[in-house]
Amino acid sequence: MNRDWLKVGIIWAVLTALGEVAVVTWRMFPEGYTREYEVVDEAYILLMVLAVPVFMFMITMLTYSVIKFGSREQPTEDGPPMHGSNRVIVAWLVITSALTVGILINPGFVGLSDIRGEESSDMVIEVEGQRWSWKVTYDNGIVTTDELIVPVHTRIRFDITATDVLHSFWVPAFGTKIDAVPGRTTELYITTERTGTGEEDLNLRVQCAELCGLGHARMAMPVSVVGEAEFDAWVDEWLAAESAAAEEG
Ligand SMILES: [Cu+2]
Structure with missing residues (x-):
């Protein structure tokens, strides 16, 4: 033995x-x-x-x-009785x-x-899910529906909701996800640590993770984590384009 x-x-x-x-x-x-x-x-x-x-x-x-100890033949009688060990159990x-x-x-x-746990964040981004797309609203007024761009080395709070049915906000490369619930705002915190784009890395995308109908699998949009200067340039460019469009209109 x-x-x-x-x-x-x-x-x-x-x-x-x-x-x-x-x-x-x-x-x-x-x-x-x-x-x-x-x-x-x-x-x-x-x-x-x-x-x-x-x-x-x-x-x-x-x-x-x-x-x-396996028996090759069909056993003809019971095996010997076994006793537990209190010491092993304890x-x-x-x-x-x-x-x-x-x-x-x-x-x-x-x-x-x-x-x-941390309540603090450098930036708040609102995300709204609807069949079958995401709408992103930044705290400076920028609205996008085809991409999510965030600066690196930033603590970001996402305020997430949905307009129609349950969705789920999931960026595989961020490692966390949370439900998007109609009539309610759920919060998700991330702290970006390195840069990358959705074109290089398929895991950098907002993907709906709650079956929400026919277009569920395609309810995705690319995510880019960019340097702070690049992010500021993107913001300036976006705001300039918007004010130019407003002047024209
Ligand atoms: Cu969805």
Whole structure:
């Protein structure tokens, strides 16, 4: 029996080491553009790191038991009775409870308040979803429906609503999403950290993430995170074009 435990222990240790290396080195998800994305990403990796030993233990025990102790023929009588071990049960409960509480606190509560707790923001952008497009209104009056442009290194609050049915405001490269609800305003905070455009990176787009009808999949618009000077130039250009149009009209 002890030799079996030794073998199981060795196989488990090897599989766990391989699994942990895979989790830490293999990037499952694309690079993000916000600090919030990193918070979510780190929480995910932590959960994976904790899950690998448990998963490998179950797989090793199952496979080893089936191969070593499995009966080839139909059994003719019951196996010997088995007794639980109180020590194992207590240890199991204590360890898993401690881990659960730990995860609940950090990254749970700490991560959540990190993402949405801060009330401050450098910029407020209103977003309105309707079947099947997005309307973006900046605090300086600019309105766009074909793109969302934001400056880098800026904490932005999105005030999100919908005019008809439930939609969901999701920019994959930002790492967070929130429902767009008719008659209600939901808030989403992001802190942009690097620049990029929707043309280079498909994940930089506002994508509706709540099935809202025929055009749902196409309810998307590109997002650009640009340098602050470039953003200011875009704002000036937009406002100049608008006042020129107003003079003409
Ligand atoms: Cu939608």
